[in-house]
Every structure is written in C-alpha cells, then in structure tokens.
Amino acid sequence: MGTSKDLGVLVDTNILLYVYDRLDPFWKVIYFLDFKPRFFVHKLVFHELSTLEARHKNSRVMQxxxxxxxxxxxxxxxxxEEIDCCSWMDTDSAILETAKKFNFLIFTNDKVLKNRALKGGIEIIFLMDKGKIIKSFSPI
Known part of the structure; x- marks a missing residue:
C-alpha cells in the first residue's frame, strides 16, 4: 500500500452513500492507513448523486x-478536493482514468469498478462486513 503521506484516494459515489448507515468513510481510511491521505471526489460523482436523486425521487431512504x-x-x-479529469467519459471510466493518471487508489464497493480497476493496474480499497473492515488489493 505504501506509506506516503501524499497518497491520493479517489472516493466513489457508493462509498459516500454509506454515511446513511453511520459509517464515516474518511475516518475509516485514516484509521486503516494510520495517516490522513489526500481525498479526492470526482466532479462526476456529484453529477451521479443528482442522477440518483432524480431516479429515486419516490424513495425516502435513497433521498x-x-x-x-x-x-x-x-x-x-x-x-x-474536487477533481475534474476525463469528464467526457461515464463516471466509472473517468474515475479509472483519473486514478491511473494521478496514481490514486480508488475507494469503492462497486464490484464492476473494482474488477475494472484491478485489471487496469489500479489499487483499490473497499469495505467488507457491513463497513466494519476495510481491505485493499493491489493489481497482480
């Protein structure tokens, strides 16, 4: 995983939605790494939140x-920090390209995104056991 305090962690939309379950994503990572990395939220994550909000307008829980x-x-x-890189792509592709370009880890629980990241040589961190445990994987 590395010990650099300059480590960048790109946070995916689904991780932010865990706040509803009383999980603090930033502090989970800080505790796991034993230092505070630089967190980044892609501009398209905000767009994705708006899209989800419109799509689930009748779901009180999702709202x-x-x-x-x-x-x-x-x-x-x-x-x-907000980052805007490769915003012409779909959200997952933009996250992957941004992580690759800036050598960020991706923090996600999206299975498809995790697999694409690992196949693309990008390190990931994710939550297990209802958010109680954080794990990391490096590409092989």
Whole structure:
C-alpha cells in the first residue's frame, strides 16, 4: 500500500452513500492507513448523486442517503478536493482514468469498478462486513 503521506484516494459515489448507515468513510481510511491521505471526489460523482436523486425521487431512504452524503461532504470539505479529469467519459471510466493518471487508489464497493480497476493496474480499497473492515488489493 505504501506509506506516503501524499497518497491520493479517489472516493466513489457508493462509498459516500454509506454515511446513511453511520459509517464515516474518511475516518475509516485514516484509521486503516494510520495517516490522513489526500481525498479526492470526482466532479462526476456529484453529477451521479443528482442522477440518483432524480431516479429515486419516490424513495425516502435513497433521498436520505443522498442528502446525508452531500451533508457529509460539506462537513468534511477541508478533507477532500474536487477533481475534474476525463469528464467526457461515464463516471466509472473517468474515475479509472483519473486514478491511473494521478496514481490514486480508488475507494469503492462497486464490484464492476473494482474488477475494472484491478485489471487496469489500479489499487483499490473497499469495505467488507457491513463497513466494519476495510481491505485493499493491489493489481497482480
């Protein structure tokens, strides 16, 4: 995983939705790494939150998840930076290309994105056991 304090972690949309389940994604990573990395949220993640909000407008739970994810980002705005790279692509492809370009880890629980990242040589971190455990995998 490396021990560089300059490590960048690119946070995927689905990780932010775990805030609803009383999980603090940034602190989970900080605790796991034993230092605070640089967190990044892709511009398209905000677009994806808006898309999910429109798609699930009749789901109170999903609306609450999205609202809490946005509130969480506002509360911790000093912890992360917005990044806008490859925004002409779909969200997952843009996240992959951004991670590759800047040598970031991707923090996601999306199975398809995890597999694409590993196949593309990108290191990932993800949650297991209802968010109690964080794991990392490096590409082989």
């Amino acid at each position: 609450s998840r999205i609202r809490l994810a946005r509130q969480y980002l506002e509360v911790y705005k000093s912890y992360w």
